[in-house]
Amino acid sequence: MSSSKKARTHPQYELLYWPGKMPGRGEFIRLVFEAAGVSYRDVSNEEENGMKIILDMISPESTGDSDSNPPVFAPPALRIPGEGKDGKALLIYQTPSILSYLGDRLGLAGEDEAEKAWVLSHALTALDLNNEAHDTHHPIAVAEFYEDQKEESLKKAKNFREVRIPKFLGFFERVLKGNEKQGEGKYLVGSKLSFADTTVWHVLNGLQFAFPKELGSRKKEFPTLFETFYQSVQEQSRLKEYLASDRRFPFSQGIYRYYPELDRQ
Ligand SMILES: N[C@@H](CCC(=O)N[C@@H](CS)C(=O)NCC(=O)O)C(=O)O
Structure with a gap:
């Protein structure tokens, strides 16, 4: 829920996933935020230069960011300002690692x-x-x-x-x-x-x-x-509210694709 109306009792979580309004692996993370009722920014879908942000993050030249985080192999990643080394932003990647981190903090x-x-x-x-x-x-x-x-x-x-x-x-x-x-x-x-x-x-x-x-x-x-x-x-x-909202992106050409010939004949 990107709404800023909610009281800020959590850090401003930033989900970093491919733009294009597709579920992808980012969806496993979105569902946790939505189930917990905690706001997050879906950065690449909210920023004009979303694709560049993700490509920079996974640049093959990167040895890490200026906040002392290691490089990211592939999206999704999660950035949490203030939760990293020396009060800097923490950047973590790998879906299950992010789920585990958030699950602990959001009671899931x-x-x-x-x-x-x-x-x-x-x-x-x-x-x-x-x-x-x-x-x-x-x-x-x-x-x-x-x-x-x-x-x-x-x-x-x-x-x-x-x-x-x-x-x-x-x-x-x-x-x-x-x-x-x-x-x-x-x-x-x-x-x-x-x-x-x-x-x-x-x-x-x-x-x-x-x-x-x-x-x-x-x-x-x-x-x-x-x-x-x-x-x-x-x-x-x-x-239920999330699934009926336009924050839930439809399946298209991501992980789940409909090719009739691959289904039961
Ligand atoms: N095991 C990783 C897989 C990450 C992954 O494969 N991400 C996809 C997008 S859903 C990607 O961009 N992969 C690029 C690559 O593997 O080179 C996870 O669960 O986060």
């Missing part, structure tokens, strides 16, 4: 040390699935066109749909069942929303966009995941 990381470790483990597993979904349309080379790796994509997507999707979704279904006493099928860990929940939710949302037929026919195999968990996360009042 789990209630004790054991829960914190489980939340991170489940979020990492969902991000693995996210990476595999990306690789269905870019199985050979990240920087080359889908059309130039289509043959391999068809093979990759078939295996992803038939083997990997059921394995991952079956796993999350088991996690929810194992935590049913506390989580009632609504939370992966404990009895409270965590960044594991928002991360798994977004991956499920993306998979349904990219593979509508496959997910449409598989949903019933995972009733707790799709009927209880998925619905419950998107019904959380702050997330």
